[in-house]
Amino acid sequence: MTYLAITDLQKHYDSYHALRGINLSITEGEFVVFVGPSGCGKSTLLRTIAGLESSTGGSIELDGRDITEVASSKRDLAMVFQSYALYPHMTVADNLSFALRLAKVSDAEIKEKVRSVSASLQLDALLERKPKELSGGQRQRVAIGRAIVRQPKVFLFDEPLSNLDAALRVQMRLELARLHKKLGTTMIYVTHDQVEAMTLADRVVILNAGQIEQVGTPLELYRQPNSRFVAEFIGTPKMNLIAANKIIRQEETLAIELLGQQIHFPANRLKGPLPDSVVVGIRPEHMSLVESGGDLTGRIELVEHLGSEAYAHLQLSSDQTIIIKAPARTELKDGQEVSLKIDISEMILFNKNDRVISVIPEEV
Amino acid sequence: MTLNQQRKLKTILTGLFAWTVALVLFFPIFWMFITSFKTELQAISVPPSLFFEPTLDNFRIVQERSDYIHHAWNSVVTSFGSTIIALVIAIPAAYSMAFFPGKRTKDILLWMLSTKMLPAVGVLVPIYILCRDYGLLDSKTALVIIFTLMNLPIIVWMLFSYFKDLPKEILEAARMDGATPWDEVVKVVLPLSVGAISSTALLSIVLCWNEAFWSLNLTASDAAPLTAMIASYSSPEGLFWAKLSAASTLACAPIVIFGWFCQKQLVQGLTFGAVK
Numbered sequence: 001m002t003y004l005a006i007t008d009l010q011k012h013y014d015s016y017h018a019l020r021g022i023n024l025s026i027t028e029g030e031f032v033v034f035v036g037p038s039g040c041g042k043s044t045l046l047r048t049i050a051g052l053e054s055s056t057g058g059s060i061e062l063d064g065r066d067i068t069e070v071a072s073s074k075r076d077l078a079m080v081f082q083s084y085a086l087y088p089h090m091t092v093a094d095n096l097s098f099a100l101r102l103a104k105v106s107d108a109e110i111k112e113k114v115r116s117v118s119a120s121l122q123l124d125a126l127l128e129r130k131p132k133e134l135s136g137g138q139r140q141r142v143a144i145g146r147a148i149v150r151q152p153k154v155f156l157f158d159e160p161l162s163n164l165d166a167a168l169r170v171q172m173r174l175e176l177a178r179l180h181k182k183l184g185t186t187m188i189y190v191t192h193d194q195v196e197a198m199t200l201a202d203r204v205v206i207l208n209a210g211q212i213e214q215v216g217t218p219l220e221l222y223r224q225p226n227s228r229f230v231a232e233f234i235g236t237p238k239m240n241l242i243a244a245n246k247i248i249r250q251e252e253t254l255a256i257e258l259l260g261q262q263i264h265f266p267a268n269r270l271k272g273p274l275p276d277s278v279v280v281g282i283r284p285e286h287m288s289l290v291e292s293g294g295d296l297t298g299r300i301e302l303v304e305h306l307g308s309e310a311y312a313h314l315q316l317s318s319d320q321t322i323i324i325k326a327p328a329r330t331e332l333k334d335g336q337e338v339s340l341k342i343d344i345s346e347m348i349l350f351n352k353n354d355r356v357i358s359v360i361p362e363e364v
Numbered sequence: 365m366t367l368n369q370q371r372k373l374k375t376i377l378t379g380l381f382a383w384t385v386a387l388v389l390f391f392p393i394f395w396m397f398i399t400s401f402k403t404e405l406q407a408i409s410v411p412p413s414l415f416f417e418p419t420l421d422n423f424r425i426v427q428e429r430s431d432y433i434h435h436a437w438n439s440v441v442t443s444f445g446s447t448i449i450a451l452v453i454a455i456p457a458a459y460s461m462a463f464f465p466g467k468r469t470k471d472i473l474l475w476m477l478s479t480k481m482l483p484a485v486g487v488l489v490p491i492y493i494l495c496r497d498y499g500l501l502d503s504k505t506a507l508v509i510i511f512t513l514m515n516l517p518i519i520v521w522m523l524f525s526y527f528k529d530l531p532k533e534i535l536e537a538a539r540m541d542g543a544t545p546w547d548e549v550v551k552v553v554l555p556l557s558v559g560a561i562s563s564t565a566l567l568s569i570v571l572c573w574n575e576a577f578w579s580l581n582l583t584a585s586d587a588a589p590l591t592a593m594i595a596s597y598s599s600p601e602g603l604f605w606a607k608l609s610a611a612s613t614l615a616c617a618p619i620v621i622f623g624w625f626c627q628k629q630l631v632q633g634l635t636f637g638a639v640k
Binding site for chain 2: 050051052071072073074077078079081082083085086087088089098099102103146150156
């Protein structure tokens with residue numbers, strides 16, 4: 001059942017149209033991540049939900065109540081900011097209890113709640129310290145604790161991990177995932193880091209230029225993007241894109257000419273009419289090296305060894321390079337000529353408007 | 365010259381320059397202070413005498429001729445009173461302009477400052493007539509009102525520039541935590557701005573304390589603050605440098621001592637924003 005419903009939400013700043021009609025429904029307990037390049041409107045959308053920005057059209061409904069015009073302080077949402085935004089003049093304990101004190105909760109109850117939250121976030125020893133005496137990771141835990149202690153209807157996270165170093169970020173990401181499992185509260189999380197989005201989210205909302213580009217589970221977005229934008233945004237290294245200028249329908253298959261060689265794509269996986277030209281999308285792991293007779297041939301330009309795997313950059317023609325995934329202990333050498341087989345079942349076709357015009361076959 | 369020597373020389377030169385400036389600025393005060401211990405004859409002697417037998421006569425005469433405590437009390441009431449009222453008005457004004465700026469906020473700030481560009485004498489007659497008609501001549505009320513309005517633009521500006529530097533997220537966090545605008549100001553903005561507010565207040569008190577134009581024109585005796593008392597020594601009977609200096613020393617002393625005690629806050633205030 002819908003818990004948070006956003007309907008045709010608009011936000012204008014003078015002449016700039018930041019949110020262009022956002023429609024989204026979130027169910028209770030879901031972990032939803034807003035992701036997109038900078039300036040796509042993800043933070044604006046979160047801040048509008050929080051009430052820190054006013055909307056210029058549309059509505060937001062939370063748990064059956066229209067909160068579009070309700071003040072932030074009365075929305076019953078908690079937010080964790082990128083800069084932590086702790087109260088510098090208060091101790092950790094006072095930071096944690098600030099909201100409860102404002103809500104006139106009894107002293108005994110405050111004490112109990114602060115105790116249980118600080119225990120679960122390992123802040124017990126720090127309760128009497130001021131924020132300036134804490135490390136970045138500790139500050140972030142206090143900020144999270146401050147949000148948890150209130151038991152709000154929804155948690156809002158605005159790029160909470162981007163000020164932390166890489167190792168700490170991975171650790172905090174895991175803690176957040178555990179926290180969500182434990183509390184079961186609805187969480188909305190904004191990030192520009194697609195790895196965070198993929199690992200944390202039940203559902204990912206990809207935003208682009210103030211509009212929702214696609215909503216889906218991380219795997220749906222990875223396997224079945226509906227636009228070139230999503231396909232390129234999700235996945236590292238990026239999906240390979242190769243332009244094909246000639247397509248012929250041959251009974252059950254489409255013959256697509258890729259750099260002089262033909263590949264055959266099942267015709268029943270094409271949505272809509274046959275286009276004049278397509279761009280073929282293949283992820284690096286969906287191509288394999290073969291002795292001979294592959295779909296593509298190229299020359300190895302560079303091999304990157306990551307330890308657990310390797311990525312080879314291949315020059316297919318003078319202006320086309322692609323990346324393929326290779327086993328960790330690959331024997332590939334720079335300058336070597338290789339032949340590639342494409343996993344047609346994972347291949348995606350884009351039309352010239354960058355929309356996806358193929359479907360992925362259901363998994364067997 | 366080695367790099368190290370160059371650096372040393374630079375330090376010495378900078379120090380020398382700073383001391384020169386400081387001494388030049390301090391000299392008039394120093395001269396006033398020592399003149400107050402001279403006789404009237406020594407005070408006007410040329411070349412000035414640096415070595416003389418100090419006397420407290422001037423202070424005694426000033427005490428006899430004018431009621432120092434009365435004037436000092438007037439100065440305290442007018443400068444502290446107007447500063448408190450100005451802060452009560454300026455804090456919410458600066459808060460709303462810093463955290464909820466509108467399209468015209470900058471214009472309003474400039475307009476407020478522009479009122480300081482008008483020479484006070486330009487509005488002397490209308491204000492004098494207003495005070496007369498409302499029976500406020502020679503009253504502390506009139507001075508408090510004038511001082512409040514006089515310093516309000518500066519106080520709003522100073523607080524505005526400090527508030528503007530406060531991280532906005534802290535206030536947003538408070539709002540998400542359920543704080544009303546009143547809670548935000550009282551529980552977050554004010555505790556974070558103690559330094560800025562005290563230094564602003566100190567500046568306003570000093571400006572009021574030393575204000576002479578309105579004090580001289582709107583008061584006679586009942587409400588006359590220390591500045592008016594000093595002026596009474598450059599009187600029709602002629603200039604009495606030594607007594608004038610003694611009166612001035614007495615007038616400066618409280619505020620200098622007060623400023624000394626508030627030094628920490630003041631320095632913090634004057635450099636705020638530098639370390640954040």
